[in-house]
Amino acid sequence: DGGITQSPKYLFRKEGQNVTLSCEQNLNHDAMYWYRQDPGQGLRLIYYSQIVNDFQKGDIAEGYSVSREKKESFPLTVTSAQKNPTAFYLCASSTERDRGSVDGYTFGSGTRLTVV
Amino acid sequence: AQSVSQHNHHVILSEAASLELGCNYSYGGTVNLFWYVQYPGQHLQLLLKYFSGDPLVKGIKGFEAEFIKSKFSFNLRKPSVQWSDTAEYFCAVKSYNTDKLIFGTGTRLQVFP
Numbered sequence: 001d002g003g004i005t006q007s008p009k010y011l012f013r014k015e016g017q018n019v020t021l022s023c024e025q026n027l028n029h030d031a032m033y034w035y036r037q038d039p040g041q042g043l044r045l046i047y048y049s050q051i052v053n054d055f056q057k058g059d060i061a062e063g064y065s066v067s068r069e070k071k072e073s074f075p076l077t078v079t080s081a082q083k084n085p086t087a088f089y090l091c092a093s094s095t096e097r098d099r100g101s102v103d104g105y106t107f108g109s110g111t112r113l114t115v116v
Numbered sequence: 117a118q119s120v121s122q123h124n125h126h127v128i129l130s131e132a133a134s135l136e137l138g139c140n141y142s143y144g145g146t147v148n149l150f151w152y153v154q155y156p157g158q159h160l161q162l163l164l165k166y167f168s169g170d171p172l173v174k175g176i177k178g179f180e181a182e183f184i185k186s187k188f189s190f191n192l193r194k195p196s197v198q199w200s201d202t203a204e205y206f207c208a209v210k211s212y213n214t215d216k217l218i219f220g221t222g223t224r225l226q227v228f229p
Contacts, residue, residue, distance in 0.1 A: 109158075
């Protein structure tokens with residue numbers, strides 16, 4: 001079955017440590033996205049990538065970094081510069097048939113990061 | 117900048133009641149509109165989407181939404197809710213000339229038997 005795999009499901013880290021969240025998709029989607037979900041704030045876009053070796057900042061990119069070396073993979077690193085890293089992180093992917101439409105996004109099951 | 121507003125943060129209904137969740141967006145150009153649902157402990161799922169054509173869109177599980185361009189709105193409706201509709205609902209907007217999907221803050225729906 002095609003889909004998006006995020007790992008791990010739960011992650012605990014000490015304050016000041018960098019941590020990398022994995023996101024892999026086998027849908028052959030060109031675009032991939034990272035969102036952060038906090039209670040009462042919905043989903044906020046961190047970074048997105050439309051093609052391999054290219055990515056753009058979203059609305060809350062500070063303290064995060066990404067890479068897109070392969071089409072299937074879009075890992076997110078939460079650095080020690082992120083002031084409030086404890087959150088639920090969602091990865092998504094999409095395909096666009098043309099500029100004006102998108103066939104919806106497919107979401108992973110998320111990673112809950114807790115920094116202690 | 118684009119933004120999406122969901123005015124109802126928490127809605128509590130009894131089974132069989134009718135539901136309408138508000139969604140307004142700020143972008144003035146051509147948009148694609150979505151409603152997603154997140155059931156407790158599950159990942160986000162697409163309920164319905166609007167690209168063009170008939171402004172009344174039917175989705176899964178009896179949900180529908182109406183795009184009213186003049187009001188910049190895309191409200192979600194269901195004539196008769198069930199206990200299993202308890203979930204968080206997110207409205208999302210993508211403008212024609214960007215690749216970003218912008219979400220509202222979500223509405224938590226609780227349905228009691």
